[in-house]
Amino acid sequence: MLATTRNTEISESRAVRAIREVFESGRPLAYIRSSEEQRVGRALGELAGQLFDSSLPVWTWSLTEGLRGEAETLQPGAGTPRGVLDFIAAYPGPAIFHLKDFHEPLRESAEIRRRLRDIYENCSGRRKFVIMTSPVRFLPPEVERSVMFLELRPPDVIEMAAFLRDETGGASEEVLRQLASALQGLTLDEARYALRRALRANRELGPACLPAVLEEKRFLINRSGVIEYVSDPVGIGEIGGLDGLKKWLLERRKLFQAREALAADIVPKGVLVMGIPGCGKSLCVKAIASCFELPLYSVNMTEIFSGRHGKPEGAFVEACRMMEDMAPAVLWFDEIEMGITSAESGGEQGRIFAFFLTWMQEKTRGLFVAATANRIDLLPAEMIRKGRFDEVFFVDLPQPEEQVEIFKIHLARRGVDLAGIDLRQLMQFTAGWTGAEIEQCVVSAVTKAHLAGRPVTQDELIGVAAKLVPLSRTMREQISHIRAWAFERAMRASSPSGPGR
Numbered sequence: 180m181l182a183t184t185r186n187t188e189i190s191e192s193r194a195v196r197a198i199r200e201v202f203e204s205g206r207p208l209a210y211i212r213s214s215e216e217q218r219v220g221r222a223l224g225e226l227a228g229q230l231f232d233s234s235l236p237v238w239t240w241s242l243t244e245g246l247r248g249e250a251e252t253l254q255p256g257a258g259t260p261r262g263v264l265d266f267i268a269a270y271p272g273p274a275i276f277h278l279k280d281f282h283e284p285l286r287e288s289a290e291i292r293r294r295l296r297d298i299y300e301n302c303s304g305r306r307k308f309v310i311m312t313s314p315v316r317f318l319p320p321e322v323e324r325s326v327m328f329l330e331l332r333p334p335d336v337i338e339m340a341a342f343l344r345d346e347t348g349g350a351s352e353e354v355l356r357q358l359a360s361a362l363q364g365l366t367l368d369e370a371r372y373a374l375r376r377a378l379r380a381n382r383e384l385g386p387a388c389l390p391a392v393l394e395e396k397r398f399l400i401n402r403s404g405v406i407e408y409v410s411d412p413v414g415i416g417e418i419g420g421l422d423g424l425k426k427w428l429l430e431r432r433k434l435f436q437a438r439e440a441l442a443a444d445i446v447p448k449g450v451l452v453m454g455i456p457g458c459g460k461s462l463c464v465k466a467i468a469s470c471f472e473l474p475l476y477s478v479n480m481t482e483i484f485s486g487r488h489g490k491p492e493g494a495f496v497e498a499c500r501m502m503e504d505m506a507p508a509v510l511w512f513d514e515i516e517m518g519i520t521s522a523e524s525g526g527e528q529g530r531i532f533a534f535f536l537t538w539m540q541e542k543t544r545g546l547f548v549a550a551t552a553n554r555i556d557l558l559p560a561e562m563i564r565k566g567r568f569d570e571v572f573f574v575d576l577p578q579p580e581e582q583v584e585i586f587k588i589h590l591a592r593r594g595v596d597l598a599g600i601d602l603r604q605l606m607q608f609t610a611g612w613t614g615a616e617i618e619q620c621v622v623s624a625v626t627k628a629h630l631a632g633r634p635v636t637q638d639e640l641i642g643v644a645a646k647l648v649p650l651s652r653t654m655r656e657q658i659s660h661i662r663a664w665a666f667e668r669a670m671r672a673s674s675p676s677g678p679g680r
């Protein structure tokens with residue numbers, strides 16, 4: 180009988196659970212795709228002692244090392260692929276056999292493929308399990324149906340914390356979990372690098388190691404080219420106006436942080452922010468990450484469609500999966516309308532959209548999706564209706580009182596004393612300005628004042644403001660089009676009681 184009724188859920192890692200399921204299915208042959216064969220070895224060792232009433236011996240084979248038993252005893256005669264399969268066939272009792280890089284013999288030899296099918300018959304129902312590992316998936320058709328295939332995802336928090344505990348010896352559980360959480364998405368080898376780097380800069384493992392760990396992770400992630408770690412954090416206080424969105428965010432933050440204990444349908448999944456360029460969409464996404472206290476990653480849709488990462492559909496799916504491994508995190512799709520268009524359009528883009536809809540529904544709870552869009556006419560209607568976003572916000576040109584707030588934020592950031600400045604008067608010149616234009620006005624005035632060697636004055640600001648031609652004047656039609664479109668489809672980000680839906 181399988182001894183699996185013990186309470187293992189809490190401490191069992193995702194990897195151990197996945198491999199346990201292979202054993203529980205009773206299938207004698209499994210193929211695990213992973214570049215981390217030591218991890219598989221470790222999980223097999225852990226499971227060997229738990230699965231049945233008595234512990235199973237674990238045998239490990241590779242072409243270079245031959246077959247070894249538990250006491251590292253070499254088994255002569257079982258060095259070749261054929262030899263090890265014969266050994267397994269003749270083995271009298273229950274056991275686990277771990278065959279490393281077995282894709283090569285499978286690819287090369289019809290005899291091995293045939294022998295593996297004999298092994299399937301031979302091991303069935305006898306507690307003899309053969310686990311093949313390889314960094315690539317190669318399963319010839321004649322054995323495919325007898326072999327259970329499994330892909331090992333990177334270690335989860337439990338496994339990573341156990342690894343850190345082994346590597347470092349000491350540190351509180353709190354610190355271990357914190358670091359393990361920051362290291363999500365990396366392999367154990369990569370995590371070891373990150374750890375070394377952190378320990379070089381800090382004597383001992385503690386919260387002070389986090390920045391170094393994240394830096395290393397950022398480097399590793401950015402290497403992929405498709406996903407980028409966004410490092411400039413924005414506090415919610417650095418956004419002027421947009422009170423509706425801010426209020427929503429603070430409410431959702433509580434729900435998100437309690438996500439493991441909540442029913443799936445109330446766990447926040449994501450938000451779509453659309454609106455006029457330069458009014459703070461990107462700013463809001465960065466603030467979400469800070470507010471939820473999570474790292475922010477952005478998906479580069481241009482890279483996905485570049486063809487440099489294989490077919491766009493595959494690259495997109497891979498990026499989404501990779502991000503699930505890195506959860507908890509905020510995932511940002513900027514200009515989502517450029518990559519994801521209607522499912523009805525068919526073809527690659529249609530399939531990507533269809534995948535996105537299902538994925539939004541099923542993805543791990545720890546991932547919050549933030550999508551931003553400018554060209555809303557390109558955005559398929561289903562994205563808004565069925566996009567599975569918790570809310571769709573429209574970021575409009577700032578209202579006068581919001582403009583005052585934005586001015587204050589940017590002036591204060593550049594050390595300008597607000598006492599001598601009458602922002603109300605300035606407002607006469609700023610009708611229809613975006614947040615980006617307000618920032619630009621402040622920067623110009625500060626630069627001029629600096630060159631002239633005096634503090635920024637009211638007149639300086641007015642002088643700059645009077646000359647600025649805002650985007651909303653040159654793009655009047657587009658902006659009223661965006662507004663009309665958004666009015667009935669989205670919630671205004673400005674004020675919870677403002678006009679709109």
Ligand SMILES: Nc1ncnc2c1ncn2[C@@H]1O[C@H](COP(=O)(O)OP(=O)(O)OP(=O)(O)O)[C@@H](O)[C@H]1O
Pocket residue numbers: 417418419420421455456457458459460461462463553585588613614615616618
């Ligand atoms: N509400 C705001 N509060 C404070 N600053 C703002 C606000 N809106 C815009 N800004 C300033 O303008 C800059 C540009 O804003 P942001 O990049 O967030 O706009 P966006 O809506 O993402 O524009 P785009 O469509 O061009 O990507 C910000 O870095 C910020 O300095």
Ligand SMILES: [Mg+2]
Pocket residue numbers: 460461462551
């Ligand atoms: Mg932007």
